[in-house]
Amino acid sequence: MNKNYNSKFSIITKLLLSLFILLSLNITYIALNKSYKIKASEPELYIRPEKVRIDAAKKLLVEGNKRYVDNKTFANDISDTKRKKLSSNGQKPFAVILSCSDSRVPPELVFNQGLGDLFVIRNAGNVVDPIVLGSIEYGVEHLDVPLIVVLGHEKCGAVEATIKDGEASENIASILNKIKPSYNKVKNKNQNIDEVINLTVNVNINNSVAIISQSPVIKKLLDEKKISIIGAKYKMDTGEVIYDFSK
Numbered sequence: 001m002n003k004n005y006n007s008k009f010s011i012i013t014k015l016l017l018s019l020f021i022l023l024s025l026n027i028t029y030i031a032l033n034k035s036y037k038i039k040a041s042e043p044e045l046y047i048r049p050e051k052v053r054i055d056a057a058k059k060l061l062v063e064g065n066k067r068y069v070d071n072k073t074f075a076n077d078i079s080d081t082k083r084k085k086l087s088s089n090g091q092k093p094f095a096v097i098l099s100c101s102d103s104r105v106p107p108e109l110v111f112n113q114g115l116g117d118l119f120v121i122r123n124a125g126n127v128v129d130p131i132v133l134g135s136i137e138y139g140v141e142h143l144d145v146p147l148i149v150v151l152g153h154e155k156c157g158a159v160e161a162t163i164k165d166g167e168a169s170e171n172i173a174s175i176l177n178k179i180k181p182s183y184n185k186v187k188n189k190n191q192n193i194d195e196v197i198n199l200t201v202n203v204n205i206n207n208s209v210a211i212i213s214q215s216p217v218i219k220k221l222l223d224e225k226k227i228s229i230i231g232a233k234y235k236m237d238t239g240e241v242i243y244d245f246s247k
């Protein structure tokens with residue numbers, strides 16, 4: 001009888017002990033997991049100055065791209081409060097970005113900017129037509145944006161299609177025809193196809209910068225030193241945006 005009682009007691013003790021160990025492990029896991037999640041989901045919130053002039057605008061883009069490259073991006077405020085603030089106060093973007101539609105080069109991500117920061121125009125090959133030009137003019141003239149950036153990128157499909165000169169629909173051909181003059185400038189300078197694409201990307205960026213600069217609205221603001229325009233190139237592997245790509 002006593003032996004049976006002792007045995008039952010021992011089983012209950014073992015069960016309770018096992019339960020206690022399991023519970024402790026579970027609490028430790030939850031605690032560790034929680035602290036990890038807090039750390040991972042709450043990076044520093046990105047806040048930029050309200051008013052941004054030319055030099056500060058480029059600095060914000062350079063700093064944002066560095067955070068992106070270093071994998072240390074700030075979180076963007078996409079809260080209800082921020083949306084309502086932008087809705088009632090209006091937008092004050094600090095840079096107009098003309099970039100390629102390539103899904104690997106989204107300006108807000110590569111420059112680590114958020115809602116209300118960038119006025120973005122995208123098309124395949126970052127080319128300029130009257131609608132693009134009108135959008136840029138609206139950005140600098142009506143929204144007082146101080147900086148225009150033409151952002152091209154390595155391995156651009158639109159540039160490659162121009163060089164390969166295959167079958168293209170009328171609408172795609174209208175894009176390729178915009179890039180062709182840039183290709184014509186470099187096609188005899190190098191035999192290596194990748195290098196020809198690379199050089200054409202550079203010339204195409206500079207060509208878009210030149211066309212935009214010739215708009216009377218933009219030329220006036222450039223002459224008055226109220227705005228600035230720069231070309232930039234995205235490096236596909238590293239995520240870097242470089243500004244001295246032509247050298």
Ligand SMILES: [Zn+2]
Pocket residue numbers: 100101102124125126153155156157158159
């Ligand atoms: Zn592209």
